Amino acid sequence: MSLCHDLQVVPSTGTDRICGGTYRPRRPRWLRIFVLLAIGASLVLAASRELGFSRSVTPRLMAHMAAKFGAGSRTRIGAWQEFVRAVPAEQRQFTGNEFELLGSVNAFFNRLPFVSDLAHWGVEDYWATPAEALASNGADCEDFSVAKYFTLKELGVPIERLRITYVKAVRLNQAHMVLAYYSAQNAIPLILDNLEDKVRPASERADLVPVYSFNDEDLLVVREGQSATKAGSSSQIRLWRYLLDKLEAELVY
Numbered sequence: 001m002s003l004c005h006d007l008q009v010v011p012s013t014g015t016d017r018i019c020g021g022t023y024r025p026r027r028p029r030w031l032r033i034f035v036l037l038a039i040g041a042s043l044v045l046a047a048s049r050e051l052g053f054s055r056s057v058t059p060r061l062m063a064h065m066a067a068k069f070g071a072g073s074r075t076r077i078g079a080w081q082e083f084v085r086a087v088p089a090e091q092r093q094f095t096g097n098e099f100e101l102l103g104s105v106n107a108f109f110n111r112l113p114f115v116s117d118l119a120h121w122g123v124e125d126y127w128a129t130p131a132e133a134l135a136s137n138g139a140d141c142e143d144f145s146v147a148k149y150f151t152l153k154e155l156g157v158p159i160e161r162l163r164i165t166y167v168k169a170v171r172l173n174q175a176h177m178v179l180a181y182y183s184a185q186n187a188i189p190l191i192l193d194n195l196e197d198k199v200r201p202a203s204e205r206a207d208l209v210p211v212y213s214f215n216d217e218d219l220l221v222v223r224e225g226q227s228a229t230k231a232g233s234s235s236q237i238r239l240w241r242y243l244l245d246k247l248e249a250e251l252v253y
Contacts, residue, residue, distance in 0.1 A: 054080045087101065127240070133146075139194070144179075167209055178193045
């Protein structure tokens with residue numbers, strides 16, 4: 001996993017065009033209206049669900065995942081849905097008791113086996129959706145961080161408190177990804193890491209050197225010896241864009 005190759009702007013590929021003079025008979029007007037209504041209904045349904053949320057996983061998506069990854073995927077995704085539903089209301093208020101919730105979310109996903117992208121997906125770098133990670137029963141550091149991010153969003157954590165963070169793992173001497181939680185704007189973040197079930201403040205994680213971080217709203221870059229500076233939008237991260245496209249596709253089911 002590279003620390004920098006994902007920071008790319010994906011250019012537009014243009015619009016595909018079909019040319020030719022093939023005759024296509026017009027559909028009856030009632031059929032065209034029916035198709036438009038069906039499309040409209042599906043768009044409304046998709047808009048009512050949220051990207052990456054456990055409650056957005058429909059029975060059809062569950063069946064699709066089971067056909068692709070096996071029957072056990074239903075159990076794992078169902079456990080995720082039940083976990084989210086079972087979180088007590090008082091833990092969703094974020095008025096000082098969020099540490100317990102962060103620990104629960106971190107430990108829940110850390111039960112997944114760690115599997116490298118090359119072994120799991122056959123490619124060097126692949127960011128799985130939360131449903132994909134659970135259904136396939138494997139994840140790497142990006143997948144763990146992404147799943148925790150969307151689950152905490154679903155549980156009501158404000159986006160500005162969450163940052164998916166690329167770091168250099170000093171002891172491992174390699175790139176790594178964690179999820180950082182900020183109780184306030186300038187607070188020392190708490191780190192959710194697949195390497196540790198215990199959530200600890202960044203001040204206790206000298207083994208992690210931040211490189212850049214992002215959430216739905218922006219992208220921050222950390223330069224050595226300087227504070228984090230805004231570097232644009234998270235849409236500049238190629239694999240994040242692809243992940244969001246996959247999440248959009250999941251809403252079609």
